[in-house]
Amino acid sequence: TGLVTVDPGFMNTASCESKITYIDGDAGILRYRGYPIDQLAEHARFLEVAYLLIHGQLPTVAELSAFEERVNRHTLVHEDFRTFMGTFPRNAHPMAVMSSAINALSTFYPESLDLFDPETVELATVLILAKTRTITSYVHRTSKGEPLLYPDYSRGYVEDFLRMTFAVPYQQYEPDPVVVRALDQLLILHADHEQNCSTSTVRIVGSSHANLYASVAAGINALSGPLHGGANEAVLTMLDEIKANGGDATDFMRRVKAKEAGVRLMGFGHRVYKNYDPRAAIVKKSAHAVLEALGQNDELLDIAMRLEEIALSDDYFVSRKLYPNVDFYTGLIYKAMGFSPSMFTPLFALGRMPGWIAQWREMITDPQTKIGRPRQIYTGEVERGWVERTAR
Ligand code: CMC
Numbered sequence: 001t002g003l004v005t006v007d008p009g010f011m012n013t014a015s016c017e018s019k020i021t022y023i024d025g026d027a028g029i030l031r032y033r034g035y036p037i038d039q040l041a042e043h044a045r046f047l048e049v050a051y052l053l054i055h056g057q058l059p060t061v062a063e064l065s066a067f068e069e070r071v072n073r074h075t076l077v078h079e080d081f082r083t084f085m086g087t088f089p090r091n092a093h094p095m096a097v098m099s100s101a102i103n104a105l106s107t108f109y110p111e112s113l114d115l116f117d118p119e120t121v122e123l124a125t126v127l128i129l130a131k132t133r134t135i136t137s138y139v140h141r142t143s144k145g146e147p148l149l150y151p152d153y154s155r156g157y158v159e160d161f162l163r164m165t166f167a168v169p170y171q172q173y174e175p176d177p178v179v180v181r182a183l184d185q186l187l188i189l190h191a192d193h194e195q196n197c198s199t200s201t202v203r204i205v206g207s208s209h210a211n212l213y214a215s216v217a218a219g220i221n222a223l224s225g226p227l228h229g230g231a232n233e234a235v236l237t238m239l240d241e242i243k244a245n246g247g248d249a250t251d252f253m254r255r256v257k258a259k260e261a262g263v264r265l266m267g268f269g270h271r272v273y274k275n276y277d278p279r280a281a282i283v284k285k286s287a288h289a290v291l292e293a294l295g296q297n298d299e300l301l302d303i304a305m306r307l308e309e310i311a312l313s314d315d316y317f318v319s320r321k322l323y324p325n326v327d328f329y330t331g332l333i334y335k336a337m338g339f340s341p342s343m344f345t346p347l348f349a350l351g352r353m354p355g356w357i358a359q360w361r362e363m364i365t366d367p368q369t370k371i372g373r374p375r376q377i378y379t380g381e382v383e384r385g386w387v388e389r390t391a392r
Contacts, residue, residue, distance in 0.1 A: 004375045006339075008272075016048055016203065017368065020053060020336030020358050021194040028275035032192055033057070041282050046187040047071060050129060050354035053192050054361065067126075068157065071217055074130035075151035075160070082148050085138045094139040094346045096228075099220035101135045103129070106213035113211045124212045125357050134155060136350045137164035140343050146187050161350075166338055178293040179337055183284050186330060189279045190348050190356025196221035196271075198229065202356045204362045204372035208366050212360055219356045226266070229352070231327040232344040235267040235365075236335065239300040242307075248297070249306040257316045268311060274321035285328040290333050313321050355380045 007013045022031045030037040033052050040049055046069050051059045057102045088097045111126040138148050149164045159180050167173035201222040206215040223229035242252050308324055311317040354361050363369050
């Protein structure tokens with residue numbers, strides 16, 4: 001077995017080679033397929049970035065419109081699937097509903113399960129990108145007990161997602177263009193982040209030749225934890241608590257630094273970034289723009305900025321290189337858009353879907369791939385003899 005060393009949290013273990021996403025955590029650099037994140041966030045559309053991550057190149061005008069058209073045409077879900085979506089309890093956490101729904105998709109599309117036929121994999125890719133959009137809007141609707149709407153093929157991916165989520169049935173709905181653009185940009189910022197917890201989960205599940213639906217559903221479950229994607233919801237809970245306790249950011253930071261049980265500055269710190277997360281910088285700007293465009297003045301944004309200000313000049317955070325991560329400001333934008341906090345992590349999952357798919361596809365076609373099977377160092381009892389029940 002050679003020399004086995006323990007690496008808790010895989011701090012120093014590369015599980016694969018990848019051509020998809022580059023991060024330089026010390027310099028605060030993130031690139032998808034070589035393109036800097038700020039350029040993509042400024043110029044690209046979400047499905048354009050999905051195409052880039054999955055196929056390796058920016059699409060031509062014709063390729064992009066064919067891809068968008070194909071995804072759009074698949075956004076309708078089977079009627080029985082709609083019924084299924086309506087059967088979860090109202091207070092179920094949306095992440096549990098979402099992962100169950102994505103897992104259940106495979107049962108509706110058995111023709112899309114061949115792992116090794118490129119056309120079938122492309123079909124599964126399109127189906128998942130299309131249905132996830134519909135499912136995410138249904139997750140919001142079912143949590144409110146509201147009717148599930150049908151897609152409108154004439155609208156874009158993000159615009160129709162907002163309509164299906166927020167429109168009153170049979171009433172005209174025109175989403176604010178500032179909101180459409182901001183959400184499109186947020187999805188782009190979340191689209192991939194190399195071998196994070198959920199992506200590694202997707203790869204390891206897929207390495208057993210489980211299908212793409214099963215693999216990305218596992219990714220959603222990994223994302224749900226508060227140390228990962230669940231942090232965006234946890235940030236808002238934290239800000240709400242600070243506000244309820246009189247808005248004293250300094251006192252909260254004292255508790256964080258004292259490492260009081262269960263008190264962490266959520267939305268801060270990162271395994272790889274030891275500098276400002278480049279996504280957080282873009283999200284922070286967007287938070288101000290969206291709140292201003294919607295005419296909202298959220299006291300929570302002031303508290304968040306105060307926390308950041310304290311952290312960036314406090315030795316506890318400076319010495320540990322703790323900076324805001326992507327989750328720190330996103331919740332404030334989602335809240336301003338009308339999403340409840342339990343929908344924040346499903347929005348992260350909607351955005352991360354292209355990355356999970358791209359990474360799964362890279363894994364399944366990589367000749368180096370083997371089933372993921374880490375080793376351990378056994379620290380339990382040495383051999384013991386069986387003791388009769390009555391003699392213990
Ligand atoms: N608040 C206070 N102290 C912190 C924080 C924080 N948010 N993050 C790290 N630390 C401290 C930690 O206590 C440790 O201190 P010491 O050296 O005295 O023991 C030191 O910094 C190193 O932390 P770590 O836990 O060993 O770092 P890690 O790489 O294992 O964890 C992390 C990374 C993201 C899980 C962690 O920073 C964290 O829990 N952050 C809050 C949750 C969060 O915002 N998660 C979102 C991550 S980014 C995108 C995503 O995945 O969704």
